[in-house]
Amino acid sequence: GAGVSQSPSNKVTEKGKDVELRCDPISGHTALYWYRQSLGQGLEFLIYFQGNSAPDKSGLPSDRFSAERTGGSVSTLTIQRTQQEDSAVYLCASSMGLAGGNEQFFGPGTRLTVL
Amino acid sequence: ILNVEQSPQSLHVQEGDSTNFTCSFPSSNFYALHWYRWETAKSPEALFVMTLNGDEKKKGRISATLNTKEGYSYLYIKGSQPEDSATYLCAFSAGTALIFGKGTTLSVSS
Numbered sequence: 001g002a003g004v005s006q007s008p009s010n011k012v013t014e015k016g017k018d019v020e021l022r023c024d025p026i027s028g029h030t031a032l033y034w035y036r037q038s039l040g041q042g043l044e045f046l047i048y049f050q051g052n053s054a055p056d057k058s059g060l061p062s063d064r065f066s067a068e069r070t071g072g073s074v075s076t077l078t079i080q081r082t083q084q085e086d087s088a089v090y091l092c093a094s095s096m097g098l099a100g101g102n103e104q105f106f107g108p109g110t111r112l113t114v115l
Numbered sequence: 116i117l118n119v120e121q122s123p124q125s126l127h128v129q130e131g132d133s134t135n136f137t138c139s140f141p142s143s144n145f146y147a148l149h150w151y152r153w154e155t156a157k158s159p160e161a162l163f164v165m166t167l168n169g170d171e172k173k174k175g176r177i178s179a180t181l182n183t184k185e186g187y188s189y190l191y192i193k194g195s196q197p198e199d200s201a202t203y204l205c206a207f208s209a210g211t212a213l214i215f216g217k218g219t220t221l222s223v224s225s
Contacts, residue, residue: 004158033212042119042217043159043204056211091159100146100208103161 002026004107006092012113013082021077021110025094032075033095033104034067036088043091049075050098082114117141119207121216128195129224135191136219138205142186149206149213150179150190159204162190195223 005024013019025032034046045059049069060066064082069075079086089111093104120139128134140148150162163172168183176193192199202220206213 035215043206043213043215045212045214048212050211059212093159098211100210100213101164101166103149103164104151104159104213105161106151106158108158 004092004094004105006090006107006110008110009108010111010113012115014115015084016081018078018080019082019112021079021090021092021112023075023077023092023107025073025075025092026105027073029094029096029105030072031095031098031102032069033093034075034077035091035093037091038085038088046077046090079112082112084114087112087114117207117209117214119205119214119216121203121205121219123219124217125220125222127222127224130196132195132223133191133193134195134221135189136203136221138188138190138216140186140188140205140207140214141209142184144209145183145186145207146210147208148181148183148188149208150188151204151206152201153204153218154201162203192221195221197223197225199223 007022030051033048035043049055064080067077089109091109092107095102095104148165151159153159163179165181170181178191181188202218204218206215
């Protein structure tokens with residue numbers, strides 16, 4: 001299919017370990033977003049990439065979180081020294097241009113559990 | 116801090132009932148208001164993107180209205196069906212990132 005894909009679908013890790021989550025956006029979409037949903041919370045914006053511009057990292061909760069987007073396509077979200085409060089569903093979305101006025105297409109998410 | 120509120124938090128209706136939900140958002144720096152449907156075990160799916168005050172959009176039995184001056188949007192579902200069961204999310208945008216509400220979870224019994 002031509003939708004947004006994410007891997008892995010589930011990840012269980014031990015506290016203190018690093019994890020990498022991957023997102024493949026829809027081909028041709030210039031904007032890519034990362035969100036997370038913790039238990040009982042709404043979708044929380046983390047970071048977005050738009051073309052070759054510097055990413056907006058304003059939603060990253062701590063410096064343990066980082067993300068990159070290579071070649072304007074695939075993105076990786078890295079969480080270092082994971083903590084139990086990092087347990088959440090991490091969603092990636094892409095859109096044509098900035099999502100302000102354009103619908104976002106979401107991936108299936110990665111469910112992260114930190115033991 | 117931008118806050119998007121949705122009510123009710125959850126709702127249970129019978130098949131055939133019509134229902135509506137509310138999304139409240141900041142009335143300043145408005146750029147767009149999005150509605151998404153999130154079914155269990157699936158990805159959120161866009162329903163509407165609304166940008167103009169007074170805008171009304173419709174997709175089948177689902178429609179939405181927008182009031183940017185007072186900062187609210189309503190989502191209506193006419194003749195609810197079991198397949199409408201999902202969490203409905205609204206999201207406010209001041210231009211770039213979307214700020215999501217916590218959603219309204221709808222359950223439709225047959």
